[in-house]
Amino acid sequence: MATSNRTGRRQRPVAGAASSNRKRTRAVAGLGAGLAVMLLAGCGLQPATSFVPEVQPGAIQPVEGLPEDAQITVVSKNFTEQLILGKIAVMTAEAAGFEVEDFTNVPGSQPVRELMVSGEGDFTYEYTGTAWITYMGNPTGIPDKDEQWQAVHDADLENGLTWGRPAPLNNTYAFAVRSEAVPELGNISKLSQIGNLPVAERTLCVEAEFNSRQDGLDPMLDTYDIPRGSANGIPDGNIGVYDTGAVYTATDDGDCNFGEVFTTDGRIDALDLTVLEDDRKFFPAYNAAPVFNSETLEEYPQLQEVFDQVSPLLTDETMRQLNLKVDVEGQEPVDVAYDWMVSEGLITGEG
CATH class of the missing domain: 3.40.190.120 (Osmoprotection protein (prox); domain 2)
Structure with missing residues (x-):
């Protein structure tokens, strides 16, 4: 099982192009040459999908008393569902008043995991079964979604990661x-x-x-x-x-x-x-859940409440429709995420 090599909380620079570049340099350096090559070859240090529309608060309101330089880094994998979830996370954090470093579209599960464990990523949507089997090395998953979530939650605390409550969507x-x-x-x-x-x-x-x-x-x-x-x-x-x-x-x-x-x-x-219903509960649970850097969550505990407004709305049926808009209709993940958040009243769009 991977463990965190951080010795203390990194300093958060005031948002801006220079601080953003320094932070990305730190992220790549911390992952080693092999991963750096993957990131550079796969999507560059600033992924092409990093654009998000300007958002205004809706049901998600700015966190009271949040410092002006409050910044978090959101990461995601590079397949359709993860790109949509990543953009939802970026816009959720922005509506809550955070300056967001958008590091969605990272090529592969392990690079995302390394970004989170190393402390360079502050937030991602991860799947419980993926963490349990792929990252933690267990031979089989746990079909009961609550038991599976609790197992990864407890195991990942020692890695400096805190799992928020899972969404209903179960990509199994x-x-x-x-x-x-x-x-x-x-x-x-x-x-x-x-x-x-x-x-x-x-x-x-x-x-x-x-x-x-x-x-x-x-x-x-x-x-x-x-x-x-x-x-x-x-x-x-x-x-x-x-x-x-x-x-x-x-x-x-x-x-x-x-x-x-x-x-x-x-x-x-x-x-x-x-x-068809898996009525004998054979397939393991792969519920998506918000995962926070534990030190980030300690610094900004309101983040958990913010994402608790979003995750319950993410069902299998909802995710199928969002994925369809990208994979079948050819829409951009960021536009699909934006339109869904506006339709749910989570944000109010451009001012």
């Missing part, structure tokens, strides 16, 4: 069926009901990784008492293995009845797929 594995086929399959709504179908209807589309993972397809089928390769389960010939992303189209086209998906992917709504 699931299986989905094209909606028009639901009545044909007995109005199926739960994974356990696949075992009640005729064997010929138990057809699956999965990605290669999920097909071979130790916590993937085979143990899932065992959990639901429809074992792979069995005449009473799912024969190997009923399982199609696809490249990443092709599962959605294959499921929609009817190449299989049930496709492996991620619960917040915008293509679920775009293709009118219905997600």
Whole structure:
């Protein structure tokens, strides 16, 4: 498990171009040459997506008594959902009166983790399951979202990180069926009901990784008492293995009845797929939650209350619609984040 190497609270410069550049230089130096190369090659020291519209307070109000030079650094990974969440975080902090260093669009989970653990990042939205399995080295996740959150919360305190309460959105594995086929399959709504179908209807589309993972397809089928390769389960010939992303189209086209998906992917709504309930709680929880540098939160404890206004609004359904606007409709993540925050009354937009 990674540990913090900080010996004291870094000085926060007054916001401005010079202090911003110094802070970025410090961040790269603290990560080592390998990570510096990744950052420079992946998105540069100032990511191209760092622009955000000017925002005015709405439900999110400026923190009372906040110093004029109060500054935090927001980081995020570089895929659609993380870019949207990162921009939401940037605009949330700005509406609360902070000068924000926008370091969204960092290439990869580990670089973001290093920025947070080293103290150069003050805030990120992270997934509970990712922290538990990828960062902390546990072999499997915890399906119960509250237990999973508590486990990562407690473990990360020694790393100088404090987890805020999780959002409802849970970006985990699931299986989905094209909606028009639901009545044909007995109005199926739960994974356990696949075992009640005729064997010929138990057809699956999965990605290669999920097909071979130790916590993937085979143990899932065992959990639901429809074992792979069995005449009473799912024969190997009923399982199609696809490249990443092709599962959605294959499921929609009817190449299989049930496709492996991620619960917040915008293509679920775009293709009118219905997600089946994981009624035996096999899949681990990957709830997004605000993660704060503990010293930053001690200095500005109001941050937790500010983000508690935002996180409860982030559901699977909401995130699917926001992701859809980027991945399917071609909108910019920052515009999608801005429009959503205005529609929720969290900010009031440009003055």
